Amino acid sequence: MGGNAKERARDKIAALTRHGLDLVTLWQESSEALADAVPYYQAPCWYTLDPASLLVTSHFNKGMPQLPPEWLAEEYYGDDVNKLADIARSGPGVSTLHEATGGDPTTSPRWHQNMELGGDQELIACLRTKSGEVWGALGLYREPGQPMFDDEDRDFLRAVTPVLAEGARRSLLLGEATDPEGADGPGLVVVTSRWEIESATPGVERWLSELPDGDWAAGRLPSSVLAVAGRALRTATYPDEPGEVAVSRVLSRSGRWVVLHGTSLVSSTSRRVAVIVEPAHPGRIAPLLMAAYGLTDREQEVTRHVLQGDSTTDIAEHLFVSAHTVQQHLKSVFDKTGVRSRRDLVGKIFFAHYEPRVRDNEHRAGAGQPLRGGPLVHDPLGEHVAPPGRR
CATH class of the missing domain: 3.30.450.40 (GAF domain)
Structure with missing residues (x-):
């Protein structure tokens, strides 16, 4: 070719x-x-x-x-x-x-x-x-x-x-x-190249009101949102190049961290930026492992490395512990999850929490709905609930 x-x-x-x-x-x-x-x-x-x-x-x-x-x-x-x-x-x-x-x-x-x-x-x-x-x-x-x-x-x-x-x-x-899962889902505001608010999803004002120096009622965006929008808007200047997702982590007025994602939206007639605002959650897999199996923080770290295919030596180097300590953590993880090997651990977590998401996304694709990027979590009664946030 x-x-x-x-x-x-x-x-x-x-x-x-x-x-x-x-x-x-x-x-x-x-x-x-x-x-x-x-x-x-x-x-x-x-x-x-x-x-x-x-x-x-x-x-x-x-x-x-x-x-x-x-x-x-x-x-x-x-x-x-x-x-x-x-x-x-x-x-x-x-x-x-x-x-x-x-x-x-x-x-x-x-x-x-x-x-x-x-x-x-x-x-x-x-x-x-x-x-x-x-x-x-x-x-x-x-x-x-x-x-x-x-x-x-x-x-x-x-x-x-x-x-x-x-x-x-x-x-x-x-x-x-645009279609959040759960009450704590992210919000979105679209900003034009003239720094005007073009549109916003319901509930985004709740997130923006938590950011310093903004005034949603007066139509004034927080400086942190404008900064992320500006970084993303610069990438829209070059329509033949891929735009990066600008990311910023901001401490809200209530004392919790909020993550802003800015991405350019280029069309033939305008340059716009979508800024997504959401709470700063840990990786989805961590709270899932804690809720489902009662793993400690260190056991969660070890499990995450196992899911990614890391060897015992790799895990020990990442966590600055001995290979023996990694093996002890693995033994505890196996006991709590009811498996006997790394492969069984990966398979169990996939089929319990990720395979349902794959099937859910197949249905969503057929229905024209947005796809989801994280695992699907079960509540204690075995029903699916919204995942506990995003990376």
Whole structure:
């Protein structure tokens, strides 16, 4: 595929991520752009991942409204290669099944699953921001007899996936602000390039009133909101480049921390900024583990590293403790969660808290509703409740 086609595709994807699209629309239109640069079989598989755990929270494939349960079972319980979390943790962030199997994909259970659907080759690319957070993954496939995914394909995807990662993060933020889960959900205010309030979601005034030096009744935005809006608006000056999500952490009048996210919304006629305001919650996985299993703070940290695929040595280095201490924490985690191995721990947490979110997002995609980026939490009666905040 010529360099001009790849350059046009990259520019188109960068532009798409700046238009404030919902996530499904972003995936659909990005799929069309990708087809010109990296030809694929049927349709791409798009995933969102929880950056705190690297577990799947949603899946979108135009021709597959529901992810087969056997695929999820193989991903989290099977002994295989080219798994999403492994690629997300890798330096390159892009891997093909042929590479991962040393050129013999028939040794991989996922290859046999893919072949049943007509796909011989598989390429997985993680959607990782420049700051290192992984917000999703992309799966591309080719049928038997087609050219192999090559270095040019991988180089192109490594260049464009940070843009897609920021786009996914932005779409999840906007979706949660416009259709929040629970009473403590975020609010959104759209600001024009002339610093005027164009629109706002119901309840956003509650958040803005907690910020210093603002006066919602008089239409005066807090300086912290204007600062974030200004940073985001600067990225709108260059419509061919991906806009960064500006982030600021502000101490409110009530003494709690509030997080502001600013992202540019570029159209053919105007430049605007969406500023999302929400309480500064810890990572969603931490309160989930505490509520569901009674894990201590350190046990939660160890578990999070296990979910991300870190070894005992890796965990010890991250937490500045001995490998023996990590093993003691793991033994306690296994006892509290009722599992016997790391793989069982990952599988249990995924199927208890993340697989329900995947299914919920499949329903939401079909209904035209915003997708969610965090795990779905159960209350003590076994019912789903809103997650305890966002990263």
